[in-house]
Amino acid sequence: MSLDDASTKPHERMQAALALDLEATGALIRERMASEHAPRIPEVTAHLVEAGGKRIRPMLTLAAARLCGYEGEDHRKLAATVEFIHTATLLHDDVVDESSKRRGRPTANLLWDNKSSVLVGDYLFARAFQLMVETQNLRVLDILSNAAATIAEGEVLQLTAAMNLATTEAIYLQVIRGKTAALFEAACEVGGIIAGQPDPVVSALARYGDGLGVAFQMADDLLDWGGASGEIGKNTGDDFRERKLTLPVIRAVAKADAIERAFWVRTIEKGDQQDGDLDQAMEILRRHGALEETRAEAYRHAAEARAALAEVPDHALTGMMSDLADYVVARLT
Amino acid sequence: MSLDDASTKPHERMQAALALDLEATGALIRERMASEHAPRIPEVTAHLVEAGGKRIRPMLTLAAARLCGYEGEDHRKLAATVEFIHTATLLHDDVVDESSKRRGRPTANLLWDNKSSVLVGDYLFARAFQLMVETQNLRVLDILSNAAATIAEGEVLQLTAAMNLATTEAIYLQVIRGKTAALFEAACEVGGIIAGQPDPVVSALARYGDGLGVAFQMADDLLDWGGASGEIGKNTGDDFRERKLTLPVIRAVAKADAIERAFWVRTIEKGDQQDGDLDQAMEILRRHGALEETRAEAYRHAAEARAALAEVPDHALTGMMSDLADYVVARLT
Numbered sequence: 001m002s003l004d005d006a007s008t009k010p011h012e013r014m015q016a017a018l019a020l021d022l023e024a025t026g027a028l029i030r031e032r033m034a035s036e037h038a039p040r041i042p043e044v045t046a047h048l049v050e051a052g053g054k055r056i057r058p059m060l061t062l063a064a065a066r067l068c069g070y071e072g073e074d075h076r077k078l079a080a081t082v083e084f085i086h087t088a089t090l091l092h093d094d095v096v097d098e099s100s101k102r103r104g105r106p107t108a109n110l111l112w113d114n115k116s117s118v119l120v121g122d123y124l125f126a127r128a129f130q131l132m133v134e135t136q137n138l139r140v141l142d143i144l145s146n147a148a149a150t151i152a153e154g155e156v157l158q159l160t161a162a163m164n165l166a167t168t169e170a171i172y173l174q175v176i177r178g179k180t181a182a183l184f185e186a187a188c189e190v191g192g193i194i195a196g197q198p199d200p201v202v203s204a205l206a207r208y209g210d211g212l213g214v215a216f217q218m219a220d221d222l223l224d225w226g227g228a229s230g231e232i233g234k235n236t237g238d239d240f241r242e243r244k245l246t247l248p249v250i251r252a253v254a255k256a257d258a259i260e261r262a263f264w265v266r267t268i269e270k271g272d273q274q275d276g277d278l279d280q281a282m283e284i285l286r287r288h289g290a291l292e293e294t295r296a297e298a299y300r301h302a303a304e305a306r307a308a309l310a311e312v313p314d315h316a317l318t319g320m321m322s323d324l325a326d327y328v329v330a331r332l333t
Numbered sequence: 334m335s336l337d338d339a340s341t342k343p344h345e346r347m348q349a350a351l352a353l354d355l356e357a358t359g360a361l362i363r364e365r366m367a368s369e370h371a372p373r374i375p376e377v378t379a380h381l382v383e384a385g386g387k388r389i390r391p392m393l394t395l396a397a398a399r400l401c402g403y404e405g406e407d408h409r410k411l412a413a414t415v416e417f418i419h420t421a422t423l424l425h426d427d428v429v430d431e432s433s434k435r436r437g438r439p440t441a442n443l444l445w446d447n448k449s450s451v452l453v454g455d456y457l458f459a460r461a462f463q464l465m466v467e468t469q470n471l472r473v474l475d476i477l478s479n480a481a482a483t484i485a486e487g488e489v490l491q492l493t494a495a496m497n498l499a500t501t502e503a504i505y506l507q508v509i510r511g512k513t514a515a516l517f518e519a520a521c522e523v524g525g526i527i528a529g530q531p532d533p534v535v536s537a538l539a540r541y542g543d544g545l546g547v548a549f550q551m552a553d554d555l556l557d558w559g560g561a562s563g564e565i566g567k568n569t570g571d572d573f574r575e576r577k578l579t580l581p582v583i584r585a586v587a588k589a590d591a592i593e594r595a596f597w598v599r600t601i602e603k604g605d606q607q608d609g610d611l612d613q614a615m616e617i618l619r620r621h622g623a624l625e626e627t628r629a630e631a632y633r634h635a636a637e638a639r640a641a642l643a644e645v646p647d648h649a650l651t652g653m654m655s656d657l658a659d660y661v662v663a664r665l666t
Contacts, residue, residue: 037507038489092451095428115492118428118451123485125458129478136471145462152456156371159448174370 010323014059017317021062022055025079032080032127044120045087057187058083060212060321064191064205067315074135075194081144082187084128089151091121140190147186154178158244165253165269167245173214176221181213204311208321211305216328218298221246228295228332230282237278243268247297249281251290260284295332302329343656347392350650354395355388358412365413365460377453378420390520391416393545393654397524397538400648407468408527414477415520417461422484424454473523480519487511491577498586498602500578506547509554514546537644541654544638549661551631554579561628561665563615570611576601580630582614584623593617628665635662 015022035041058079065075095117125148132144158175161167188209192202222228225248226236239246245253245268253264263280266272285291305325309318348355368374391412398408427450458481465477491508494500521542525535555561558581559569572579578586578601586597596613599605618624638658642651 035486035489037504038486038493040493041486041489089455092455095447095451114428114447116489118425119485119488119492122422122425122458123482123489125455126478126481126485129462130482133471133474133478138466138469138471141466141474145459145466148459149456149463152452152459153368153371153374155452156368156374156449156456159452160371160373171370 010320010327011054011056011059014063014317014320014324015055017320018059018062018066021066021076021079022059024073025058025062025076025083028076028080028131029083032084032131033124035123038123040116041120041123044091044116045124055083057086057183060184060187060209061191063317063321064188065195066191067313067317067321068192068195068197068201069313070191070195072194074137075191077131077135078140078190078194079187081128081131082183082190084124084131085144085148085151086183088121088124088128089155091117091124093155135194137194139193143186143189143193147182150182151178154182161245163243163269163271164245165264167250169247169250172245172247172250176214176217177210180217181210184213184216185209200311201313204308207308208305208312208325211301211303211308212321212325212328215298215302215305215325218247218294218301219329219332222248222291222294222298222332225282225285225291228291230286230291232278232282237281240267240278240281241273243271247294248285248290251293252285252288255288255290256284295329298329298332302326343653343660344387344389344392347396347650347653347657348388350653351392351395351399354399354409354412355392357406358388358391358395358409358416361409361413361464362416365417365464366457368456371456373449374453374456377424377449378457388416390419390516393517393520393542394524396650396654397521398528399524400646400650400654401525401528401530401534402646403524403528405527407470408524410464410468411473411523411527412520414461414464415516415523417457417464418477418481418484419516421454421457421461422488424450424457426488468527470527472526476519476522476526480515483515484511487515494578496576496602496604497578498597500583502580502583505578505580505583509547509550510543513550514543517546517549518542533644534646537641540641541638541645541658544634544636544641545654545658545661548631548635548638548658551580551627551634552662552665555581555624555627555631555665558615558618558624561624563619563624565611565615570614573600573611573614574606576604580627581618581623584626585618585621588621588623589617628662631662631665635659 030042033042033045061079061082062075065078095114128144132141135141154175155178157171157178161171161175185206186209189202189206192205197205221239224236224239224246226232240249249264249268253261256264263277263284267277267281302325306322309322312318363375366375366378394412394415395408398411428447461477465474468474487508488511490504490511494504494508518539519542522535522539525538530538554572557569557572557579559565573582582597582601586594589597596610596617600610600614635658639655642655645651
């Protein structure tokens with residue numbers, strides 16, 4: 001793979017540029033995941049941490065620190081912290097969502113059980129906390145503790161928003177910030193802080209992470225409806241079946257006539273879904289341009305992410321981060 | 334209630350002596366538990382936080398700080414931190430395995446559901462983390478992050494130790510340190526640190542908390558077997574039915590002959606329990622003096638807790654803490 005090959009995906013170019021840092025971070029993750037007393041812990045986490053995840057979040061921390069000229073090693077501790085927090089939330093999501101597959105493998109709670117998923121997730125949170133305390137940087141601790149609260153609050157909010165047609169776009173944004181963007185934002189921000197950057201740079205990195213995370217999650221939610229073209233594939237419609245209110249539905253509900261509203265009440269609020277309802281839902285979304293509008297929103301947030309990078313030091317990694325913001329929405333065309 | 338009345342329970346005298354601090358801590362807990370975005374959070378936690386818990390853990394932090402002459406307010410943040418961590422672990426403990434049956438008190442997850450228990454627990458952990466970061470004291474953060482890891486590790490260890498006759502006394506001690514003593518220890522230790530005490534005092538407070546916590550949990554485990562006299566009451570035998578290896582059984586297994594060993598293998602490892610097995614188990618424990626030995630161990634740890642207080646400043650609260658160490662094992666006579 002050549003770093004100069006424009007056809008290479010941006011996160012793959014970042015992986016190559018940060019290869020040494022990523023390798024050291026991976027070693028740190030394996031070391032801190034181990035438990036002398038409870039050997040089940042690495043058993044439960046190994047299939048998550050090593051299942052070929054793209055490690056986007058730790059890569060953002062490493063990239064933000066390096067493009068700011070950081071020469072130390074604490075950014076690896078923060079990258080491992082961010083990955084541990086992410087893995088812990090996946091474990092806890094597995095319990096609550098009763099989802100059957102994660103990254104193509106059976107979830108931890110099917111291999112083990114709910115209890116292990118909860119407790120091992122707690123262990124990873126604690127390990128994350130220990131790692132960040134080791135950096136002795138109070139601003140970093142402040143940012144990551146606030147991110148942890150936003151994540152948990154967003155997850156609870158998602159529970160109460162599901163099946164509720166009164167869910168507003170503002171609530172949806174809080175949910176996806178908690179689900180995705182808060183950790184992307186913190187991951188970028190702490191990279192700048194550990195590198196000793198001035199406030200405007202740190203703040204620009206935070207805005208990049210937020211824009212990237214919101215765009216990424218909106219794109220994911222749109223793909224669940226088959227993308228902007230609304231083509232039904234075998235992975236389409238999970239959110240509809242789970243009665244989750246994502247942006248396409250929120251936009252369509254806002255424009256619904258009486259008949260459409262009755263349809264949403266029956267399928268989402270009451271959960272009475274029949275054959276053909278998914279096609280019908282898709283038809284309503286297309287009629288109101290809700291899929292196109294969601295794509296436009298995702299592009300807008302990706303553009304904000306790219307724009308924020310103008311205030312960040314110029315570096316090969318900065319260019320790759322800009323390309324990454326393009327890439328997460330390019331899936332939608 | 335008079336503070337001079339020797340018949341008053343020591344934790345009630347501590348409650349009276351720390352009334353103002355406890356009230357302010359309670360207000361802080363209610364304030365930080367609230368979520369602007371997710372009103373379900375205080376609904377889930379209210380019945381736990383306000384269900385008449387004795388608040389032993391936050392009281393230890395407040396007492397440790399005050400007896401060291403602390404005059405500030407950060408000890409209340411740490412007391413609230415400790416209570417949040419405790420409440421979060423209770424919520425996560427309540428999560429039920431789909432595979433296993435549970436009896437007993439209504440847990441949070443029956444009142445609400447597994448989802449809320451996991452996510453609201455995570456929210457309280459994050460809030461605890463935010464509160465302690467506000468103290469800006471890196472030593473406090475180090476101690477509490479280590480305690481969080483010990484707690485999670487102990488909980489996982491408890492899962493793997495259950496139903497396993499090879500569980501050693503060393504493993505049992507790690508489990509009860511994780512379950513109880515680690516947070517008692519950290520609660521006392523951070524009180525001394527926030528008060529700016531020298532290392533020998535901080536270390537003595539930590540030893541007090543550890544001894545108190547271990548004695549407390551051993552007493553609890555013994556009471557589950559009806560106390561040192563082994564009298565079967567309506568609350569006796571839960572651990573036996575759940576096939577948990579606590580100290581009385583570990584001691585009895587170590588001395589078992591072939592017939593007794595077959596009994597433990599059948600009832601604990603294989604889970605094949607019949608009418609009369611609890612009486613039979615009790616008979617074996619009595620035969621080997623396992624209940625008496627457990628009581629002696631609990632007393633030994635309580636005595637270590639009291640001894641540690643010799644290196645702590647003399648204060649009315651120090652005397653109450655000493656009495657508290659007596660009290661947690663006095664339940665056993």
